[in-house]
Amino acid sequence: MFWADELAARVSGPQVVNDSKTPSGTVHVGSLRGPVLLDVIVRALRDRGIPTELRYGVDDMDPMDAQALLTPDAVERAMGVPLSRVPDPAEDGHPSYARHFAGLFVATFDGLGIHPDVYYWMSEEYGSGRMDPFIRSALDGAAAIREIYRRVSHVERPPGWLPVHVICPECGRIGTTLATDWDGETVAFACRADLVDWATGCGATGRLAPFSGSAKLPWNVDWAAKWSLFGVTIEPCGKDLATAGGSRDRADAVAREVFRRDPPLRVDYEFLNLGGRKMSTSKGYGAAAHEVAEVLPPEELRLLFLRPRPNQAIEFDPVGTDAIPRLFDEADRLAAATAGREVRGELPADHERLFAMSLVERPDDLLAEAAAFRQPFAHLAFLLQVPGIDVLARVEAEKGSPLTPRERELLGQRIASARAWLESYAPESARVAVQERLPDAAASLDDAQRSVLVGLAEALEDQQPWTGDALQAAVFEAARIRGVPAGRAFAALYTAFLDRTNGPRAGWLLASLDPAFVRERLRAAAGAGTLST
Ligand SMILES: [Zn+2]
Numbered sequence: 001m002f003w004a005d006e007l008a009a010r011v012s013g014p015q016v017v018n019d020s021k022t023p024s025g026t027v028h029v030g031s032l033r034g035p036v037l038l039d040v041i042v043r044a045l046r047d048r049g050i051p052t053e054l055r056y057g058v059d060d061m062d063p064m065d066a067q068a069l070l071t072p073d074a075v076e077r078a079m080g081v082p083l084s085r086v087p088d089p090a091e092d093g094h095p096s097y098a099r100h101f102a103g104l105f106v107a108t109f110d111g112l113g114i115h116p117d118v119y120y121w122m123s124e125e126y127g128s129g130r131m132d133p134f135i136r137s138a139l140d141g142a143a144a145i146r147e148i149y150r151r152v153s154h155v156e157r158p159p160g161w162l163p164v165h166v167i168c169p170e171c172g173r174i175g176t177t178l179a180t181d182w183d184g185e186t187v188a189f190a191c192r193a194d195l196v197d198w199a200t201g202c203g204a205t206g207r208l209a210p211f212s213g214s215a216k217l218p219w220n221v222d223w224a225a226k227w228s229l230f231g232v233t234i235e236p237c238g239k240d241l242a243t244a245g246g247s248r249d250r251a252d253a254v255a256r257e258v259f260r261r262d263p264p265l266r267v268d269y270e271f272l273n274l275g276g277r278k279m280s281t282s283k284g285y286g287a288a289a290h291e292v293a294e295v296l297p298p299e300e301l302r303l304l305f306l307r308p309r310p311n312q313a314i315e316f317d318p319v320g321t322d323a324i325p326r327l328f329d330e331a332d333r334l335a336a337a338t339a340g341r342e343v344r345g346e347l348p349a350d351h352e353r354l355f356a357m358s359l360v361e362r363p364d365d366l367l368a369e370a371a372a373f374r375q376p377f378a379h380l381a382f383l384l385q386v387p388g389i390d391v392l393a394r395v396e397a398e399k400g401s402p403l404t405p406r407e408r409e410l411l412g413q414r415i416a417s418a419r420a421w422l423e424s425y426a427p428e429s430a431r432v433a434v435q436e437r438l439p440d441a442a443a444s445l446d447d448a449q450r451s452v453l454v455g456l457a458e459a460l461e462d463q464q465p466w467t468g469d470a471l472q473a474a475v476f477e478a479a480r481i482r483g484v485p486a487g488r489a490f491a492a493l494y495t496a497f498l499d500r501t502n503g504p505r506a507g508w509l510l511a512s513l514d515p516a517f518v519r520e521r522l523r524a525a526a527g528a529g530t531l532s533t
Contacts (some may be wrong), residue, residue: 001351003309006038007267011233015045018232018264020057020122023083023102025069029219029292029301030272031106033314036305037236037269039114040357041090055230056106056116060084060098060123061216063165063175069097080175080199082216083166084123112298113360122143122222125229127213134225134259135210138163139182141258145221148253153245164188166215168204174216176201206476220247221489224254228261236310242268269310274317295324295420297413303331303358307348320427328377328414331358334453338370342348347466373399374414378430379468381418382504386433386512391415394512398467432498434513439499448484448508449492450526455482456489466515472507496525 019038021031022300038054045052060083067075069089070115078097086097094100100462104350106119125131135469138145145163149155162179176195181188186209189200199327208214215227226232231516241247293301295318304327318324333343334355356366363369373396378406383391396402403411422431425506445453456478463474478491493510495501510518 002350002357004040004355004357005047007041007234007265008044008048008050011045011050011265014051014053014440015233016053016055016231017042017045017234018055018057018226018230019236020059020106020226021102022059022062023098023100023105024062024064024066025101026118027101027105028274030274030314031105032112032301033269033272033305034236035109035114035237036112036302037267037310038116039112039234040306041267042233043357043362053118054116054119055120055121056109057226057233058098058102058106059219059222059387060096060102061126061174061222062122062219063173063199064097065175069101076200080173080196080201082123082174083171083174084121100318108293111293111360112302113460119170120230121212122216125226126216129212130229131225131305131460132211134221135164135215135217135329136309137258138221138225138254139187139210142182143524144257145254148250148257152250152253163221164210165213165218166208166210167213168202169206169208169214170204171202173199173201175199179215181207182187187215220250221254221258223251224263226261227251227255227264228259232264234267239268239270239361242266248419259397267310270308270313272305272316274316292318293418295425296327298360299358300331300417302360303327303334303354306354306357318425320425322378322427322430324417324425325381325423325430327379328417332374332376334358335370335374339367352527369406372410373403374410377414377418378420378504379508380411380414381422381426381430382432382508383512384415384418384422389512394457397465398469398511400465400467429502430504432500432503432509434497434509435499438521438524439493439495439500444497445492445495445525449488450483451482452478452489453492453522453526455497457519457526460510460515460519460522463515466511468505468508468511470507471510472505475506475510492525496521 017038019034032146042052044056061483062083063080064078064083064086069088074089083098084096088094088097088100090100094103095275120452139162142162146157146161149157160180162182163458164179164187165174166177166187166189167174168177171191173191176199177191178195179187179191181187183288186207188207189205191204193200193203197200216222237248248266255261255263271297296304304314304316337343337347338352338355354369359369383394456475459474459478463470475489475493476486481485490506491501494500497509
């Protein structure tokens with residue numbers, strides 16, 4: 001059974017699925033794995049008739065702690081300040097740094113078919129006073145929380161340490177303050193220059209009531225409080241937080257021992273390793289989520305995250321490789337198998353469910369969606385490089401009938417993807433140019449290769465249909481009847497047309513060209529050696 005269906009089978013009663021994110025800067029594509037998993041869990045629950053709410057939160061009370069995206073004059077002012085109170089560095093109309101970067105990230109959700117029922121902002125939850133009861137419980141239970149930190153994570157807090165971060169009323173920083181001495185209504189605070197090395201507090205001290213938005217809970221405690229506030233029953237958890245003794249274990253213990261509830265069901269998930277390196281939002285490498293969404297249509301991007309089980313890391317190295325074409329090919333195999341066609345190679349377990357879950361919206365007719373004509377990506381990338389070609393006409397010739405509106409939509413997505421891929425990702429070997437004149441290298445073809453080219457030219461005299469598959473078969477046949485290995489025949493074709501010894505599928509190469517030009521070039525290449533001697 002598909003993993004999300006297994007999860008759905010284990011629960012009963014209405015479910016609240018939650019996740020949240022700190023909007024500390026540009027979000028990289030790997031960060032979309034969590035939201036895609038959330039959506040798949042919600043779909044699986046709803047498919048079983050379980051009433052389900054999906055909540056997605058922005059942890060915008062967290063302190064600004066990464067200065068990469070700030071202008072130099074803003075660093076001194078903004079570091080340590082809640083993200084909801086840091087000005088938008090892009091100055092494009094957002095009220096805050098948090099709104100700008102969270103906005104960029106969640107803007108990708110809709111196109112991926114991820115539709116949270118509720119978006120919430122922790123600055124608003126704190127500001128409204130809805131978090132106040134949990135702040136009070138945490139302060140009353142401070143000793144228990146210190147004990148949980150010690151027991152679960154081996155983190156020692158000093159005896160007077162309190163689980164609350166107040167916003168300094170003097171300088172507005174939250175990352176630089178230390179709170180002590182809870183008297184039931186107020187805490188003492190000190191805004192310290194040396195508390196953290198990424199921000200400098202102003203030195204203010206005093207007492208304040210840590211409620212109604214003037215303070216937040218430390219991250220693990222805040223996490224557990226959200227589960228109580230929203231009644232969360234299921235929450236996925238990225239590997240960085242899921243380690244033994246890590247953040248999630250602490251939050252689970254705080255939920256049980258301080259807020260007196262069971263923590264939500266966990267779905268731990270691994271990272272996406274892009275080009276072998278962990279995609280990190282704080283280290284600045286890797287591709288931004290909204291950039292990768294330009295080269296992968298939503299269904300292929302969903303599939304990238306859904307192919308492995310959540311607890312398996314994803315290795316994806318799209319630059320200078322054929323990883324992107326292979327992802328499209330895998331999507332096509334799943335579609336073909338779902339449509340009942342025979343496919344080569346092994347299929348993943350529950351491949352039909354995987355195909356359905358990769359779709360952005362639930363189609364009215366899954367079989368029709370699966371059966372829709374999909375132009376193989378590598379072929380399309382090649383077609384786009386042939387000057388003067390009518391791509392739609394070529395694709396319709398391959399299909400053998402006009403494209404449906406949905407097929408045109410799929411083709412449009414793929415054309416955009418293939419262009420972006422050729423521009424920024426494709427290896428040199430994928431860049432091809434049909435040579436206007438017969439390449440000099442044709443002189444080096446041997447007699448066996450020449451005989452295949454001549455034979456092929458004859459066989460193509462009345463060739464119908466002029467399609468990639470038909471021409472591919474014709475090449476194989478021309479080689480077979482002359483006893484020439486297919487690889488040598490293909491090399492001859494690439495030499496004659498592309499001036500290189502490898503290339504896209506030969507049938508496709510020929511099908512993209514004018515039949516008379518193809519026959520003429522084949523004959524010229526076959527005679528090239530003779531002419532030159
Ligand atoms: Zn201060």
